[in-house]
Amino acid sequence: MSKKIYILAFITLLSALLLAACGGNTTATTANSSSAAADGPDTDGDGIPDSAEKVLGTDPNAADTDGDGQNDLADKNPTMADNPIQESSTTEGFTISGLLVENNEDANGVGVPDHLEFKVTNTGPADLTNFDIYYTITDKDTGDVQGYYRTLPGFTVKPGATKDIHFDNTGQPDHFSVNPNSAFYTDPNGLTVTVTLHAPGLALQTGSVDKDPAGAEGGTE
Ligand SMILES: [Ca+2]
Ligand SMILES: [Ca+2]
Ligand SMILES: [Ca+2]
Known part of the structure; x- marks a missing residue:
């Protein structure tokens, strides 16, 4: 019986150690969350935080800065669209x-x-x-x-x-x-x-x- 109590005490100690370890992880997670929060809002929802758009030179209010149809996150050159306008008319208006x-x-x-x-x-x-x-x-x-x-x-x-x-x-x-x-x-x-x-x-x-x-x-x- 006393042996069982000893085992229970050991399990309790192990649990305490595990909880302490989890506490450490919780701290790390909190730090990561703080880092993510520091990136701030993503106004246009393109996956690039407003603060990063400033660094990249892209528009925080437009998911497709250059208007070429490709989202800023996927666009290899998000501020350089090719000219998509095709017009053969010579009628002056x-x-x-x-x-x-x-x-x-x-x-x-x-x-x-x-x-x-x-x-x-x-x-x-x-x-x-x-x-x-x-x-x-x-x-x-x-x-x-x-x-x-x-x-x-x-x-x-x-x-x-x-x-x-x-x-x-x-x-x-x-x-x-x-x-x-x-x-x-x-x-x-x-x-x-x-x-x-x-x-x-x-x-x-x-x-x-x-x-x-x-x-x-x-x-x-
Ligand atoms: Ca954005
Ligand atoms: Ca954008
Ligand atoms: Ca684009």
């Missing part, structure tokens, strides 16, 4: 003008994010809508290139009218969001931005604009 990339400073001389804008004039007889755009950003010092494709839902130009279109993150009507971590926003070097605008069944319209290094106002085409 609209023009683009006044291409501008602003890289203004605030009152304290601190740079504020760049802002691409231009004007679209409808030279045809009907409302124009269902535009899509492909644009590239080239760093004039390093030669690095980024390319983005996107549709422009809600952007409509009436016959004979000229309308401004903007690419920034202000959320206003006819303002379309851009990757806040792109070269467009973060690169202090001179940039060349090219734009190809498309409306179904009409000839493509293209333009380009150079932006001086940080602090300078962008140019017009």
